[in-house]
Amino acid sequence: xxxxxxxxxxxxxxxxxxxxxxxxxxxxxxxxxxxxxxxxxxxxxxxxxxxxxxxxxxxxxxxxxxxxxxxxxxxxxxxxxxxxxxxxxx
Numbered sequence: 001x002x003x004x005x006x007x008x009x010x011x012x013x014x015x016x017x018x019x020x021x022x023x024x025x026x027x028x029x030x031x032x033x034x035x036x037x038x039x040x041x042x043x044x045x046x047x048x049x050x051x052x053x054x055x056x057x058x059x060x061x062x063x064x065x066x067x068x069x070x071x072x073x074x075x076x077x078x079x080x081x082x083x084x085x086x087x088x089x090x
Contacts, residue, residue, distance in 0.1 A: 021029070021039050028042040036042050071079075 021042075024046065025039055025042045028045055029036055029039070032042070032045070036045060
């Protein structure tokens with residue numbers, strides 16, 4: 001017996017790993033109207049939509065829209081003083 005280690009090496013070829021594109025990138029490529037030609041361009045388009053959506057959301061969140069009515073301190077104090085009823089029971 002020899003002390004050498006022997007390995008059985010498969011001679012069959014294994015399939016190559018090909019990364020799949022995401023479904024949303026595939027959607028952009030399919031419905032891009034021919035303007036978007038590869039996966040890299042589709043990623044740029046999706047990133048652009050993300051940036052535009054984020055800016056629009058921040059604008060709407062921080063916009064100076066109509067604010068609800070806020071009473072002044074004097075109105076709050078006046079409302080907290082309960083007037084005595086003139087028809088109090090005797």
